[in-house]
Amino acid sequence: MVSAVMSAAEPRAVRRRAWLTNANAWLLLLPAVVLLATFTHYPILATLYHSFFSLSRGGASEFVGLENYTYMLEDDVFWQVLRNNIVFAIATVPTSIALALLMAVWVDKKMAGRSFLRLAFFTPTVLPMIAVANIWLFFYTPNYGLLDQFLKSLGFAGHNWLGDPSTVMSCLAAMVVWKEAGFFMIFYLAALQTIPPELKEAAEVEGASRWYFFRRVTLPLLMPTTLFISINALINSFKLVDQLVIMTKGGPNNASSLLLYYIYEVAFTFQDTAFAATLTVTLIAILAAVALTKFVYLDRRIHYQ
Amino acid sequence: MSEIVVNAVSKTWGGVGGVNRISFKADAGTLLVLLGPSGCGKSTTLRLIAGLEEVDSGTITIGGRDVTHLSPAQRNISMVFQSYALFPHLNVAENIIFGLRVRGVGRAERDARLRKVADIVGLSHLLERKPSQLSGGQRQRVALGRAIIAEAPVCLMDEPLSNLDAKLRHEMRTEIRSLQQRLGMTMVYVTHDQTEAMTMADRVILMRDGHIEQNGAPHELYNEPASDFTARFIGTPPMNIISWEAGAVLGIRPEHISLVENGGVPATVKAVEYLGADSIILCDVKGETVSVRQTGYCDLPTGAQVALGWQNRHIHLFDRDSGKRRAGSHLPHRGFPLNERQ
Ligand SMILES: Nc1ncnc2c1ncn2[C@@H]1O[C@H](COP(=O)(O)OP(=O)(O)OP(=O)(O)O)[C@@H](O)[C@H]1O
Ligand SMILES: [Mg+2]
Numbered sequence: 001m002v003s004a005v006m007s008a009a010e011p012r013a014v015r016r017r018a019w020l021t022n023a024n025a026w027l028l029l030l031p032a033v034v035l036l037a038t039f040t041h042y043p044i045l046a047t048l049y050h051s052f053f054s055l056s057r058g059g060a061s062e063f064v065g066l067e068n069y070t071y072m073l074e075d076d077v078f079w080q081v082l083r084n085n086i087v088f089a090i091a092t093v094p095t096s097i098a099l100a101l102l103m104a105v106w107v108d109k110k111m112a113g114r115s116f117l118r119l120a121f122f123t124p125t126v127l128p129m130i131a132v133a134n135i136w137l138f139f140y141t142p143n144y145g146l147l148d149q150f151l152k153s154l155g156f157a158g159h160n161w162l163g164d165p166s167t168v169m170s171c172l173a174a175m176v177v178w179k180e181a182g183f184f185m186i187f188y189l190a191a192l193q194t195i196p197p198e199l200k201e202a203a204e205v206e207g208a209s210r211w212y213f214f215r216r217v218t219l220p221l222l223m224p225t226t227l228f229i230s231i232n233a234l235i236n237s238f239k240l241v242d243q244l245v246i247m248t249k250g251g252p253n254n255a256s257s258l259l260l261y262y263i264y265e266v267a268f269t270f271q272d273t274a275f276a277a278t279l280t281v282t283l284i285a286i287l288a289a290v291a292l293t294k295f296v297y298l299d300r301r302i303h304y305q
Numbered sequence: 306m307s308e309i310v311v312n313a314v315s316k317t318w319g320g321v322g323g324v325n326r327i328s329f330k331a332d333a334g335t336l337l338v339l340l341g342p343s344g345c346g347k348s349t350t351l352r353l354i355a356g357l358e359e360v361d362s363g364t365i366t367i368g369g370r371d372v373t374h375l376s377p378a379q380r381n382i383s384m385v386f387q388s389y390a391l392f393p394h395l396n397v398a399e400n401i402i403f404g405l406r407v408r409g410v411g412r413a414e415r416d417a418r419l420r421k422v423a424d425i426v427g428l429s430h431l432l433e434r435k436p437s438q439l440s441g442g443q444r445q446r447v448a449l450g451r452a453i454i455a456e457a458p459v460c461l462m463d464e465p466l467s468n469l470d471a472k473l474r475h476e477m478r479t480e481i482r483s484l485q486q487r488l489g490m491t492m493v494y495v496t497h498d499q500t501e502a503m504t505m506a507d508r509v510i511l512m513r514d515g516h517i518e519q520n521g522a523p524h525e526l527y528n529e530p531a532s533d534f535t536a537r538f539i540g541t542p543p544m545n546i547i548s549w550e551a552g553a554v555l556g557i558r559p560e561h562i563s564l565v566e567n568g569g570v571p572a573t574v575k576a577v578e579y580l581g582a583d584s585i586i587l588c589d590v591k592g593e594t595v596s597v598r599q600t601g602y603c604d605l606p607t608g609a610q611v612a613l614g615w616q617n618r619h620i621h622l623f624d625r626d627s628g629k630r631r632a633g634s635h636l637p638h639r640g641f642p643l644n645e646r647q
């Protein structure tokens with residue numbers, strides 16, 4: 001009789017304790033879960049949902065299946081901004097990485113004024129994009145901007161840098177590289193300082209030149225950083241559009257518009273939220289694909305210490 | 306032949322640390338050990354020979370060639386770093402042939418030499434592994450392989466066995482020594498482990514605070530220490546140093562003291578350390594600790610009264626102030642109060 005009571009009570013106590021542990025864990029997770037769900041997961045799902053419905057100006061919206069997506073594929077502006085974005089990424093990602101690496105290797109050396117140089121390279125990063133865009137707007141201003149003043153002193157004619165579809169992308173790319181490279185330099189600098197100095201000495205004893213050491217040891221050891229930076233730079237090239245608001249508004253004739261800026265226009269200028277949702281889903285799909293490539297493919301091919 | 310001559314070399318960092326006017330010579334094809342306590346300048350000396358540090362003054366010649374201001378590559382040396390300095394992204398084979406590749410040695414010769422060296426250091430089955438997948442001892446052998454594949458006439462090693470267990474350390478010690486003799490290398494070997502120094506060296510240089518305390522064959526350092534510092538540094542347990550008449554201290558090795566029946570110096574047993582083959586009896590003699598080595602197991606209880614005796618020919622005398630050995634210190638001195646062992 002007594003033993004029967006005991007054996008029934010014991011598992012109940014154990015189960016109760018397990019339940020308390022679980023409840024405790026969930027309570028601790030709750031704030032983060034609520035925030036993530038409200039501001040990340042729910043909006044993504046809602047966007048996906050809306051992209052399958054027609055626009056509801058006043059009346060009820062109705063399910064239209066993939067109609068919004070077919071419309072998108074037929075939209076010339078969509079293709080243009082996508083092309084712009086790809087060109088922009090190709091122009092900014094490798095250049096800012098190369099520049100960041102160059103600066104990092106330079107300021108990693110023991111030399112006078114090193115801290116000052118590091119600070120100078122890092123400054124563009126701490127400036128807000130809006131401020132940077134205003135500064136560069138002045139550089140590019142036709143006739144009395146810095147660039148034109150300089151060219152005129154050399155005897156060249158002035159040029160409307162941001163007003164010309166053939167130069168506007170290069171101008172924006174140059175500015176973004178200037179802004180981003182300093183930030184990426186910090187990552188390279190940190191990575192360079194984790195490479196033990198004995199490796200350099202060992203290579204020196206073996207007779208390796210500095211260039212050989214850089215190519216065969218430094219670069220491979222920096223690969224994880226390079227990967228991290230390139231993913232970030234790529235995502236940034238789709239994410240950063242503040243400069244367009246200040247400098248070009250996507251013009252002239254959409255020559256400098258990027259995907260995210262186009263979404264902003266469609267949603268808030270043209271008030272077409274259904275189409276904006278469709279474009280957003282496309283953008284998220286592109287970014288997710290980039291992240292996935294890193295996790296499943298590149299990670300396996302890189303040496304991590 | 307590649308003898309190394311270091312002549313009046315100094316190197317300090319803002320007046321502190323480093324080495325101060327050291328001079329020595331490592332004969333071609335011999336193994337020279339740099340021995341000394343932590344921070345005495347062993348690594349600095351080695352790095353000066355390698356050219357990884359610039360001398361403040363003095364000259365270094367290798368094989369008769371003045372290399373004082375040449376780069377490490379021009380000195381034609383190989384080096385094993387204390388921390389191994391393996392390239393983490395390269396596998397064992399690539400690490401070992403790194404230098405051959407730098408110098409553009411052809412593939413066929415590279416492979417042949419790799420096979421030979423991998424066999425010597427016993428890594429043939431691990432050539433595909435990355436350093437992170439190796440044990441400490443295996444990594445150390447990779448570093449060793451990278452140094453010997455160069456077939457450089459001079460090989461420098463900085464505490465290459467410091468991270469190994471006792472058994473592996475013993476194996477590698479033998480391996481390095483026989484390799485050095487087989488290939489006829491001139492080797493400078495840094496260690497702070499005196500067992501390593503005594504067993505491997507043709508010549509030992511004992512350093513202290515950036516200068517050379519004594520330079521001699523292992524048996525010379527043991528049997529005729531030039532100072533009480535050497536006497537205390539060489540030997541486990543170290544030589545007993547006891548106050549003696551004014552201005553002098555007396556040194557005697559633990560194995561040269563025995564417990565005697567009659568006469569001798571009265572002492573109290575403080576502790577007994579049993580080491581297997583023998584026991585160390587720690588005794589108190591007028592407030593000073595004296596260790597005595599006895600073969601086999603010793604079961605003297607703590608506090609037991611004993612008498613210590615020794616032969617006068619085993620005595621070393623050192624100057625109290627300078628620590629220098631006194632001339633003729635093996636001879637019994639006038640008015641010697643301790644009993645001659647019967
Ligand atoms: N780069 C440096 N800058 C300043 N001082 C240094 C430097 N390298 C060595 N020293 C100093 O020089 C002295 C000798 O150093 P060294 O590395 O030669 O010692 P060591 O004999 O190899 O010691 P250990 O057995 O601990 O390796 C030390 O006092 C050290 O502080
Ligand atoms: Mg050292």
